Amino acid sequence: MNDREKKLGAAVALLVILWGGNWTWQKYAAWRDSAVTRRTAAESDSQNVFLQRTQARIKVDKLREWRKQSLPADLAVAKSEYRGWLIKQLQDARLDVDDVVPQRTGQRSNAYQAISYQVTADGRADAVVRFLDSFYRSGQLHKITSMTLTPVSSRSLQMMLTVEALVVDGVARQSGLYEGESDRLALASADEYVERIVERNPFVAYEPPPPARPPVGKDEPKRDTTPPPPRFNEAEFAFLTGVVSVGDRYQAWVTVRTWPDRLRLHAGDDIEVGQFKGKVVRVEAKQLVVETEEGDVIEIGMGEKLTDGRQLPSTAAGS
Structure with missing residues (x-):
């Protein structure tokens, strides 16, 4: 076998090796992608089962509480x-x-x-x-x-x-x-x-009191230093009651006991309940992360009130 035949044989052998390697890699890549897809689906199913169990447990606890508050069975x-x-x-x-x-x-x-x-x-x-x-x-x-x-x-x-x-x-x-x-x-x-x-007649239209006259010898009236009455804050009655999968992302359910409908929130949504204002940073399997109007990043767990959120480091907003 002369040099030309040897070189031709080596080239053919190299082509066979490259083709075999490419075929093997494609088979491996297809198997790997399939395995990743199956694992992702299994993790999603596991999270959905966990959510369903959590929601069922919340409902069972609520039913027990309602039975305690109920009138007697007879x-x-x-x-x-x-x-x-x-x-x-x-x-x-x-x-x-x-x-x-x-x-x-x-x-x-x-x-x-x-x-x-x-x-x-x-x-x-x-x-x-x-x-x-x-x-x-x-x-x-x-x-x-x-x-x-x-x-x-x-x-x-x-x-x-x-x-x-x-x-x-x-x-x-x-x-x-x-x-x-x-x-x-x-x-x-x-x-x-x-x-x-009772201090005012509910059957008569309200008339504000006349403005106070400034004291004699002074240009400005005395300022009223009486603190205003505390405002009713509906956020004290707003609870994270569920997190569900909607498409490829989570949706948080916030129940406000003084409202007829619950809030359904995704990441990026604005939220305003009573004196609580902010933007949803992200929704996770068991909690809701919100950046408040004051710039704090807080985490609300399942079944907790919005006002009971735990403050996170500011870097948590982007994680």
Whole structure:
């Protein structure tokens, strides 16, 4: 074999080696891409299962809390005891009770049964405010669906309202009402509501007081140094209740107990609830990261309030 044949054979052998190497690399790359895809899908499935379990656990905990707050399971006992509770609250507030009459609600589901009463009572405005305070400060599952106030004299009102309360399916208690308190009220006591509401006539249009005259011998009036009353902050009632996968990214669910609809947030969205303002930095499997209006980066965990967020280093906004 001459030199020319040897060189030709070596070139052919090199081409065969290169072709075989390229074929082997393509096979390996295809296997690697498939393995990465399967692992990514498995991780996504695992995160979705974790989210579903977390949401289910939150719902189970909420259902347990509702069963604690429910009227007793025996419907006849529930109606009797709740009516007695209503009458006691009216009398304790110094209202004259005219009648507490059961009403048909027509509401029945697989989860609860509603009972309703129409209440008629008379009394002073401060007595009405004290009754409403005791009603909403109670942690029972009840609400006022309608209320009418009619002046009957310069110092007395007639109050007509309709209330509903729930018997949650699965409650084990056969008698006795829930005695815990609700945190839905912003002020600490009925006296504070009486002071703010009763000091003006709600049936007369508001007229601001005349401006104060400056003291004699001075050019400027004395400034009022009385601090303003604290503002109601709805962010105290806003909770991160869920994180779900939407396409290729996460969506955070924020439930504001004073709002009818929940917020659905993605990274980059603005968020404003009460005095809480900011922009969503990112949404993760178990938490929400927000940059507040003040420039702080905070992390809110599952089930936590917006106002309970933990401050992160400023570099966390870009991570």
